[in-house]
Amino acid sequence: MTRALRTMAYPRSCWTSTFWFSWVLALVMASGGQQQTVFDASFASLIDAGANGSIDWRVSVSKDWDVLGPFPIHAREQHFLSPAFPLNLSEPLDHTAQWPSSYADNGTVGWTTARARDDGTLDVSFPEIRWSSLRATEGWAALQSHSVLHTTITIYPPPSQDGQSANPPKLLVDLLQGSFFTVLPPKNHESTEGVVPTWYAGNIYAMDRAPPQVVPLPRDPSATEPTAYDLFVSGDYEIRLFGDPLFNSRRDGIPVLSLTLSASLLTSSKAEVILLPSHDVTCDFADGWAFGDALGVGVRSLSGWWTVGNVSLTTITEPSPIELQLLNATRIAPSQTRIVPIRISQRAAYYASSIELDLHLTSSTTLTTLHVILPVTQLPQWTPSNSPSEGIMASYFFATSMPTAFRVIPPELPNDGDPHPAVLALHGAGVDIITMPFWIQALPRQERSWVIAPTGRTAWGLDWHGPSTQDAWSTVDALYAIVASRESWHLYMLAENTRVLVLGHSNGGQGAWYIASRYPDRVAAAIPAAGYIKSQSYVPLIHSRSAHYIDPPLRAILESSLTPDDNDLFMSNLVDTPILAIHGGDDENVPVWHTREAVSVLKTWDPNANATYVEDQGQTHWYPAVFDNDHVKAFMRSLLEQGAVGAVSQSKSFTLTVSVPSDSGAMHGWRILSLQTPGRLARLTVRVEDDLVSVRTTNVKSFSIHRLTNGIQLTVDDRPLHINETINDPVVLQFSIHDKMWTVENSIVTPNIQNTGRLSNILNSVAPLLIVIPDNSTDRMLSVAGRIAHNLDIYHKLDAEIIFADEALRRLQTGSLGRGNIVAFGDVDNSFTRHILVDSRTPFQIHGTNLFIKGRQLGQPSAAALFLHPHPSVDSALVMIVFAGRDSGLEKGLRLCPIRTGVTVPDWLLIGTSTDAVGAAGIDGAGVWGVNWDWNEAMSWL
Known part of the structure; x- marks a missing residue:
C-alpha cells in the first residue's frame, strides 16, 4: 500500500535517491554517437551538476534548510491549501515568528533547521512533538502533517562570458517525495510583492521513469557574480508514502519526512x-x-x-x-x-x-x-515445462495510441475445449512490474489460464480506479488480440471478453475489491490480499484544516467525489462472486481489520455469500507465499476449471449498487445507466420468484437488462411492465422513468451511459488528451500547460497534446478534433472556451468578460472555476475547463486538476481567494451536474 512497502518489504529495485543520476546516465549512454546532424553531442554536454569544474554556468543547492512546522493536515489537503501555508511568500521571511499548531506543547511552532546529505536527501523530523501522545487518541491521522522547507539555489556564471550571458540557463529540478516546489527571485532583487509563485509538482511517489521539471529562472542570473534564488518546498508526511514510524529503521515512532532534491542546469544547447x-x-x-x-x-x-x-x-x-x-x-x-x-x-x-x-x-x-x-x-x-521466469512482456496501444507494456504468464497446457478464464493480477503501490520481477514471480503459473499483470499505467496509477481500471481491462482485450494474431498460438486462445479471476496485493488487493464489485459479470472470482477498504478508512480525514471552517453541506458535496472509490458501499454487488480474502495477521502496513470488515460488510448483505477469509497468522504485509500456497491454488483451480463461461450462481434476491454509471458494469445482466440525482448512490434490487421478476429502484433514472427470457412477468417499483413476447437475446431492454412512470424499449445500440460525478473522470479518455490554451498565451499559461502534461506523464503515462485555441476551433470545424477528452485553460481570452460556452450546455455562461453560474459572477480576480462540460463533438467525451484570468487563479486551478486519488473535486468548483489559508472551506461553490448537465439542486452549494 505505502511506499514503505518498497523500503521495508518489497525489493528496493530502482527507486532509490540516485535515480536522478541514473536518468542522466541513461540519456548519456543512449545518445552518445547515436543522434545525427546537430545532435552528435550527448545530453551530458547540455547539463552541469555544479561540481565538475565546468567552464559553463554552474548550480549548487545549499545543504542547509530552514524548516517550519509541523501543521495538521489530512492526505491530499495540500492541493487546496497554499503549498507555502502558513507563509505569504510575497512578504519577507521572519525567522523569529511563531505560528499556531496544535501539535506543539505550547500550541505554536517556529523555524528550525535541517541539513541535507551529500546526495541531496533531506530528513525532516520533529522529535520535540509528543507523537505517541497524539497517536494514542488520533491514530495514524495524527502523523499526517505539513511543513514548509526553504533553502537557496545559487547560479554561478561562466568565468569567460563569450556571449553566454545572452542565453541564461534553465534549471532541471527533480524532487522526490515532496509535494510542490517553487523558485523565487533572489533576495537582493527588488521587492517580491505581487510575485505569484509558480508551483511545480514534485515526484511525490518517487516513481521511476520520471524526467525532471524544466524550471525557467524567475529572474536572469547575473553574468558577473553568483545569483542566489529562494527554493521553497511543500513537505507533506503521509502514511502511504513513508509508513508507520514504529516500523522504520529507528522504530521510535517519530515520523520522518524524507525527500531528495537534485538540480542541474540546461544551458544554451x-x-x-x-x-x-x-x-x-x-x-x-x-x-x-x-x-x-x-x-x-x-x-x-x-x-x-x-x-x-x-x-x-x-x-x-x-x-x-x-x-x-x-x-x-x-x-x-x-x-x-x-x-x-x-x-x-x-x-x-x-x-x-x-x-x-x-x-x-x-x-x-x-x-x-x-x-x-x-x-x-x-x-x-513456451512449453509445459518451460516458461520465462519474468513472464512475457507484451504491448498494445492504450486509449487508441499510447504504447503500453504489460506482463503475462502463459498457461502450461493448451485449451482442452472452451477457453478458461484469465487471471488478472494487480500489483501494490510503488511496484513497477517492468523493473521489479518479484511480482510476476510471486504468481503461480496456471494449467490452462493466462496470468495477466497490467501496469495500471504506472507503479501507483490511480489506485486501480479510472484509467488504471481502463488499463487493466484493456490488457485483457489486448492479450486476446495478440494470441489471435498468430495461428500457432491459437491453441492457447482466450475467449473474447473473457471473464477473469482478479487478484491483487495491498493497493492491488484494494483494486481487486474495486474491480470485482464494479464489474461483477466479468469477474469469475476475486482474491484480494492485504487490501484496504477505502482511503478515508486507511488514514481518516479527522485532522482536516478545512473542517474547522467549512459549511457541512459543502463538505458533503466535496466528499461525494470520493464515493465512487469507497469499496464498502459496493459490497452488495459481490454476493454471488466467489471471494477468497487474505490478510497477514501482523500486517504493519495495512491493518488487518480492513479485510475483516470488508468480509463482514459483504456477509451483512448476504450471510450465505461465497466469501472465505484467511488470516495468515504471524505474517506481515508482504510474504512471498501470499498467493503461492495450497489453499489459494485450490481456490483458483476450482474456479478456473469451470471454463470461460462457467456456471454463474444467482441469488433469488440481489442488489446492484452504482455511483458513477460509466465506471460500473452489469450484475447478472442488469446495469444502471443513469441516476435521478447524480452524486448520490443508486441501487437496483432484483427479486426472482419463478416467472416473476420484481425490481425496486433507488435513485435510478434508467437501466438495462440482458438475458430476460420470454414469458417473464416484470414489475418495476410495484408497477407491472409489458415485455414484447418476440424479444430474443441479445437484444438489450432499456428502462427509463418519465413523470414517475417506467417505460421499456428495445435497443441494440450502445446506450448513453452517464459519465459525470467528479472531475477525475477527465482522465478516462479514449484517446490522448488535448490541452487547449489561448492564442496569446503568456509564459505562465505555457508553463501551466506544460506542467499538467508533465504530471499526466509522471503519474499516469497518459499522453497529451498541447494546442492553441485557434487550432482547436479549426479542428472542430473540420471534424478532426478527435475523440479524446479536452482540458482548456484561461478565461475569455481562450476562444475555444468562449465558443463551447455559447450554447449554455451547463449553467456556466459568459457575459462580457465574466463567468457566471446561476446569476452569480466568479469571485475575485484571483479566483478560479473548474468544471466539466460536454465535448463539443463527441457524446461520450468530456471537457474540463479551468477558468482563471490571473496567475494566482491559474495556480490554484492547476493544483486541483485531479491527478491523484483522494482529492475532493466534484463536477464543478468555484475556488475562492481564501483557500490558501483555510483549504476547501474557501470554496465559493461546488456541485455535481444533473443527468443532462443541468443544475442539480440537491448536490449543489453556492
Missing part, C-alpha cells in the same frame, strides 16, 4: 530535442514473433515545438521481416515529453537483439533525425 530511453516501450519476441503490435520511443523537447512526422527502419536487409508505421504525427511542446507511437508488423520471424530505427522530426526552422536502438528480448516458445 546544440540539441533542442533528445531521446528519453526511460520512456521507451517494447515487447518481447516469442519464437521470433512480437508479442504485441506497439512500440514507443520517448522524446523530449528541450526548446521549441517539434513534430515527429515519420519513422524508418535502419540496418536491415531487404526484404525486411518487420515493418514499422508511425501511428500518428506527434507534436511535442517545449519541455514536454511524449512517447512516439509506432506499430510493428511482421512478414517473417525476427531474431535480432534490437530494432534500429530513425525518427524524422521537424520544427519551424529545422529538419533532423534521431537514431534509436530498441533492445529486443528473444524468448523460445
Whole structure:
C-alpha cells in the first residue's frame, strides 16, 4: 500500500535517491554517437551538476534548510491549501515568528533547521512533538502533517562570458517525495510583492521513469557574480508514502519526512530535442514473433515545438521481416515529453537483439533525425515445462495510441475445449512490474489460464480506479488480440471478453475489491490480499484544516467525489462472486481489520455469500507465499476449471449498487445507466420468484437488462411492465422513468451511459488528451500547460497534446478534433472556451468578460472555476475547463486538476481567494451536474 512497502518489504529495485543520476546516465549512454546532424553531442554536454569544474554556468543547492512546522493536515489537503501555508511568500521571511499548531506543547511552532546529505536527501523530523501522545487518541491521522522547507539555489556564471550571458540557463529540478516546489527571485532583487509563485509538482511517489521539471529562472542570473534564488518546498508526511514510524529503521515512532532534491542546469544547447530511453516501450519476441503490435520511443523537447512526422527502419536487409508505421504525427511542446507511437508488423520471424530505427522530426526552422536502438528480448516458445521466469512482456496501444507494456504468464497446457478464464493480477503501490520481477514471480503459473499483470499505467496509477481500471481491462482485450494474431498460438486462445479471476496485493488487493464489485459479470472470482477498504478508512480525514471552517453541506458535496472509490458501499454487488480474502495477521502496513470488515460488510448483505477469509497468522504485509500456497491454488483451480463461461450462481434476491454509471458494469445482466440525482448512490434490487421478476429502484433514472427470457412477468417499483413476447437475446431492454412512470424499449445500440460525478473522470479518455490554451498565451499559461502534461506523464503515462485555441476551433470545424477528452485553460481570452460556452450546455455562461453560474459572477480576480462540460463533438467525451484570468487563479486551478486519488473535486468548483489559508472551506461553490448537465439542486452549494 505505502511506499514503505518498497523500503521495508518489497525489493528496493530502482527507486532509490540516485535515480536522478541514473536518468542522466541513461540519456548519456543512449545518445552518445547515436543522434545525427546537430545532435552528435550527448545530453551530458547540455547539463552541469555544479561540481565538475565546468567552464559553463554552474548550480549548487545549499545543504542547509530552514524548516517550519509541523501543521495538521489530512492526505491530499495540500492541493487546496497554499503549498507555502502558513507563509505569504510575497512578504519577507521572519525567522523569529511563531505560528499556531496544535501539535506543539505550547500550541505554536517556529523555524528550525535541517541539513541535507551529500546526495541531496533531506530528513525532516520533529522529535520535540509528543507523537505517541497524539497517536494514542488520533491514530495514524495524527502523523499526517505539513511543513514548509526553504533553502537557496545559487547560479554561478561562466568565468569567460563569450556571449553566454545572452542565453541564461534553465534549471532541471527533480524532487522526490515532496509535494510542490517553487523558485523565487533572489533576495537582493527588488521587492517580491505581487510575485505569484509558480508551483511545480514534485515526484511525490518517487516513481521511476520520471524526467525532471524544466524550471525557467524567475529572474536572469547575473553574468558577473553568483545569483542566489529562494527554493521553497511543500513537505507533506503521509502514511502511504513513508509508513508507520514504529516500523522504520529507528522504530521510535517519530515520523520522518524524507525527500531528495537534485538540480542541474540546461544551458544554451546544440540539441533542442533528445531521446528519453526511460520512456521507451517494447515487447518481447516469442519464437521470433512480437508479442504485441506497439512500440514507443520517448522524446523530449528541450526548446521549441517539434513534430515527429515519420519513422524508418535502419540496418536491415531487404526484404525486411518487420515493418514499422508511425501511428500518428506527434507534436511535442517545449519541455514536454511524449512517447512516439509506432506499430510493428511482421512478414517473417525476427531474431535480432534490437530494432534500429530513425525518427524524422521537424520544427519551424529545422529538419533532423534521431537514431534509436530498441533492445529486443528473444524468448523460445513456451512449453509445459518451460516458461520465462519474468513472464512475457507484451504491448498494445492504450486509449487508441499510447504504447503500453504489460506482463503475462502463459498457461502450461493448451485449451482442452472452451477457453478458461484469465487471471488478472494487480500489483501494490510503488511496484513497477517492468523493473521489479518479484511480482510476476510471486504468481503461480496456471494449467490452462493466462496470468495477466497490467501496469495500471504506472507503479501507483490511480489506485486501480479510472484509467488504471481502463488499463487493466484493456490488457485483457489486448492479450486476446495478440494470441489471435498468430495461428500457432491459437491453441492457447482466450475467449473474447473473457471473464477473469482478479487478484491483487495491498493497493492491488484494494483494486481487486474495486474491480470485482464494479464489474461483477466479468469477474469469475476475486482474491484480494492485504487490501484496504477505502482511503478515508486507511488514514481518516479527522485532522482536516478545512473542517474547522467549512459549511457541512459543502463538505458533503466535496466528499461525494470520493464515493465512487469507497469499496464498502459496493459490497452488495459481490454476493454471488466467489471471494477468497487474505490478510497477514501482523500486517504493519495495512491493518488487518480492513479485510475483516470488508468480509463482514459483504456477509451483512448476504450471510450465505461465497466469501472465505484467511488470516495468515504471524505474517506481515508482504510474504512471498501470499498467493503461492495450497489453499489459494485450490481456490483458483476450482474456479478456473469451470471454463470461460462457467456456471454463474444467482441469488433469488440481489442488489446492484452504482455511483458513477460509466465506471460500473452489469450484475447478472442488469446495469444502471443513469441516476435521478447524480452524486448520490443508486441501487437496483432484483427479486426472482419463478416467472416473476420484481425490481425496486433507488435513485435510478434508467437501466438495462440482458438475458430476460420470454414469458417473464416484470414489475418495476410495484408497477407491472409489458415485455414484447418476440424479444430474443441479445437484444438489450432499456428502462427509463418519465413523470414517475417506467417505460421499456428495445435497443441494440450502445446506450448513453452517464459519465459525470467528479472531475477525475477527465482522465478516462479514449484517446490522448488535448490541452487547449489561448492564442496569446503568456509564459505562465505555457508553463501551466506544460506542467499538467508533465504530471499526466509522471503519474499516469497518459499522453497529451498541447494546442492553441485557434487550432482547436479549426479542428472542430473540420471534424478532426478527435475523440479524446479536452482540458482548456484561461478565461475569455481562450476562444475555444468562449465558443463551447455559447450554447449554455451547463449553467456556466459568459457575459462580457465574466463567468457566471446561476446569476452569480466568479469571485475575485484571483479566483478560479473548474468544471466539466460536454465535448463539443463527441457524446461520450468530456471537457474540463479551468477558468482563471490571473496567475494566482491559474495556480490554484492547476493544483486541483485531479491527478491523484483522494482529492475532493466534484463536477464543478468555484475556488475562492481564501483557500490558501483555510483549504476547501474557501470554496465559493461546488456541485455535481444533473443527468443532462443541468443544475442539480440537491448536490449543489453556492
